[in-house]
Amino acid sequence: xxxxxxxxxxxxxxxxxxxxxxxxxxxxxxxxxxxxxxxxxxxxxxxxxxxxxxxxxxxxxxxxxxxxxxxxxxxxxxxxxxxxxxxxxxxxxxxxxxxxxxxxxxxxxxxxxxxxxxxxxxxxxxxxxxxxxxxxxxxxxxxxxxxxxxxxxxxxxxxxxxxxxxxxxxxxxxxxxxxxxxxxxxxxxxxxxxxxxxx
Amino acid sequence: xxxxxxxxxxxxxxxxxxxxxxxxxxxxxxxxxxxxxxxxxxxxxxxxxxxxxxxxxxxxxxxxxxxxxxxxxxxxxxxxxxxxxxxxxxxxxxxxxxxxxxxxxxxxxxxxxxxxxxxxxxxxxxxxxxxxxxxxxxxxxxxxxxxxxxxxxxxxxxxxxxxxxxxxxxxxxxxxxxxxxxxxxxxxxxxxxxxxxxx
Numbered sequence: 001x002x003x004x005x006x007x008x009x010x011x012x013x014x015x016x017x018x019x020x021x022x023x024x025x026x027x028x029x030x031x032x033x034x035x036x037x038x039x040x041x042x043x044x045x046x047x048x049x050x051x052x053x054x055x056x057x058x059x060x061x062x063x064x065x066x067x068x069x070x071x072x073x074x075x076x077x078x079x080x081x082x083x084x085x086x087x088x089x090x091x092x093x094x095x096x097x098x099x100x101x102x103x104x105x106x107x108x109x110x111x112x113x114x115x116x117x118x119x120x121x122x123x124x125x126x127x128x129x130x131x132x133x134x135x136x137x138x139x140x141x142x143x144x145x146x147x148x149x150x151x152x153x154x155x156x157x158x159x160x161x162x163x164x165x166x167x168x169x170x171x172x173x174x175x176x177x178x179x180x181x182x183x184x185x186x187x188x189x190x191x192x193x194x195x196x197x198x199x
Numbered sequence: 200x201x202x203x204x205x206x207x208x209x210x211x212x213x214x215x216x217x218x219x220x221x222x223x224x225x226x227x228x229x230x231x232x233x234x235x236x237x238x239x240x241x242x243x244x245x246x247x248x249x250x251x252x253x254x255x256x257x258x259x260x261x262x263x264x265x266x267x268x269x270x271x272x273x274x275x276x277x278x279x280x281x282x283x284x285x286x287x288x289x290x291x292x293x294x295x296x297x298x299x300x301x302x303x304x305x306x307x308x309x310x311x312x313x314x315x316x317x318x319x320x321x322x323x324x325x326x327x328x329x330x331x332x333x334x335x336x337x338x339x340x341x342x343x344x345x346x347x348x349x350x351x352x353x354x355x356x357x358x359x360x361x362x363x364x365x366x367x368x369x370x371x372x373x374x375x376x377x378x379x380x381x382x383x384x385x386x387x388x389x390x391x392x393x394x395x396x397x398x
Binding site: 005006007008010011014018019020021025027028029030031032033034036038041042043044045046047048049050051052053054055064065066070088089090093 | 253
């Protein structure tokens with residue numbers, strides 16, 4: 001590998017350590033970087049440092065943001081009495097893209113995973129409970145992933161909230177729109193059957 | 200997209216402008232960066248700037264390197280009388296990986312492509328001719344790609360060198376090892392037939 005330049009090799013190694021970038025792509029990226037105009041390279045490096053250094057968690061919903069309060073929590077066009085609980089900011093972004101959800105969020109920054117040693121204290125659950133005490137909340141929608149960790153987290157949160165009397169719901173699980181039944185796993189098929197709704 | 204943080208969005212846009220990184224991967228990378236330890240992020244940004252700022256072309260073979268002369272041209276273990284001509288440093292790296300080639304290289308930093316407006320003066324051809332005059336070269340092996348541009352470049356170079364009397368060879372073209380004949384294009388099959396060797 002060191003036949004051309006140690007600096008390119010080191011850069012390729014840096015890229016290869018990022019998720020989803022293999023050795024070949026990392027090398028291609030490194031060669032691309034050295035052939036880019038210098039100001040574009042500076043802009044990339046600056047964006048990397050800037051994002052890492054100036055990011056923080058929203059005071060209310062714990063999502064990643066530049067400000068003390070994220071744009072959604074700061075907006076008076078949102079329904080602050082409905083809180084959707086998601087695992088991370090990417091999931092929040094996915095629901096925001098639908099353009100239909102008008103409530104606010106709570107970002108757990110993870111999910112309970114005994115296997116990975118992540119317990120209720122390692123995720124932003126205390127912050128959620130504090131919100132439920134201080135804010136006037138009418139519904140908590142749990143939108144954690146439909147994985148073992150996501151389901152465990154959903155069950156845990158719903159038990160935790162129940163005594164307060166605030167209604168807790170869970171997003172529906174079933175056959176995805178456009179999904180072909182023959183390609184869908186049995187667990188999902190049974191979930192879809194159990195969750196059937198009258199037409 | 201701006202529902203979480205403008206800085207993450209800007210970083211994702213930067214990543215998405217790199218080759219082979221789509222919008223989804225760019226977003227995943229951006230979120231990964233903000234969750235990385237700060238020293239790792241600094242190391243990545245530093246490697247990017249360092250590679251771009253301190254890279255130059257080897258005085259002899261024109262490959263990308265940190266020094267005035269690349270490690271291969273500087274090595275006295277290599278056969279400096281055999282020059283393999285390649286299009287770019289990635290191709291050089293591919294042949295270096297075989298561990299069998301003991302000569303040196305010349306990196307054209309491109310290939311002649313009338314369609315893209317790249318003529319013989321846009322690639323490092325003058326530098327090659329200068330080497331052939333000043334060094335004692337016994338063979339020039341042309342290892343440009345087996346594409347239209349690569350073949351055009353190979354023909355052009357061989358004509359240019361011929362008057363000097365230095366032997367010019369071209370790497371073999373044919374069916375790749377492990378290749379299944381039924382999946383190989385006709386041009387390659389005919390090339391393999393034309394280039395058949397006695398057993």
